[in-house]
Amino acid sequence: MSTVDAAVTRLFGLLLLLGACFLGFIALSDEVSEGETQDVDERVLRMLRDPADPSVPRGPWWLAVSAEEVTALGGVTVLFLVTLAVCGYLLLARRYRTLLLVLVATLGGGLLNTLLKQLFSRPRPSVVPHLTEVMTQSFPSGHAMLSATVYLTLGALLAQLAERRRLKAYILGVALLLPGMVGMTRVYLGVHYPTDVLAGWVAGLAWALLTALVARALHRRSPALRAEARRPVE
Template sequence: MSGWDVAVTRLLGLLLLLLLCCLGFIVLSDEVLEGETQQLDERVLLALRSPEDPARPRGPWWLRRTAEDVTALGGVPVLALVTLAVCGFLLLVRRYRTLLLVLGATLGGAGLNVLLKQFFARPRPSVVPHLTEVMSQSFPSGHAMLSATVYLTLGALLGQLAERKRLKIYVLAVSLLLPFLVGLTRVYLGVHYPTDVLGGWVAGLAWALLMAVCARALRRRSPALRAEARRPVE
């Protein structure tokens, strides 16, 4: 198979996965708006709490502390610091166009999450006490969506810099694991329904895929960006 055929196959795969994510989010959000998932959502939250005291989560004492630490990996301060650190690295290696793509993907994903939250305006769970403070609407989960957007975007960037296949697989696995763990902590802490987190994961993956497709299109049309992507990091 020629290099052109491989590129076309990868692009079609990205577009197909993007389409599936969009359709999945539409179906899920429709079920949420109609209240079809509410009963199951509440059952899951209650199952994670002590029957005698809903304010006490199941598990050892250190599990709550761990969940609070892990959930911070999807918060705006941590994601902003990670993005700025990566942008500083790209600035030092003079990959200015790639830096703009990273900033566009991150800021665009954050803006999209705000719009989606305002559109659906789903209240936060009230069936159990929250174990951490929250201020915005519930669907889709901002922590799940933004962590998926940022870590997958950065994972794709690092995957381009890695030459060996096993390194690429490792980077991809980590970029998938972090949003997964962040999403689980949001449910465990009682600040999101499971469908909020699922919606955040799907929306974040869709946005990251869209940015990947846009980056490929820009590289095809911009010789400077294509040369920048191929230049080895010194």
């Protein structure tokens, strides 16, 4: 397969995945809005708690502590610090256009999540006590969506710097693993329904794919951006 054919295949794959995410989110949000998923959502939350005392999560004592620590990886504070550190590196490396893309991807993802939460206005789960503090609406999960947006965007940028396929696969694998772990902790802590987290993952992946496609188009049309990408980091 030629280089051009491979590039066209990758582009088609990205577009197909983006379309699947878009349709999947619409279908899931429709089911949630109609209450079709409520029974299953509540059943899953109850399964994760002691039947005699819903305030006690199943598993050893350290699991709840670990869940609170892992869930912070999707919090605004941690994601802000991670993004700030990456932006600082890009600024020092004089990758100004790449820096702008990172800011648009992360800030845009946060704005989109806020708009979606206000649009659906789904209350937080009340079937079990929350094991951590929450203040916003439930659908879609902000932790799941923002962690997917940030880690996948940064993972894709880092993967471009790796030459070997196994390194690229490792980087993207970690970028997928982190949002996955964050999302599962939100359900375990009782602050989100499973469908909230699933919707957050799908929306975050869709936004990361969209920004990647926009960056790809800008890269092809902008000689300055291509020159910046080829310039070695001092």
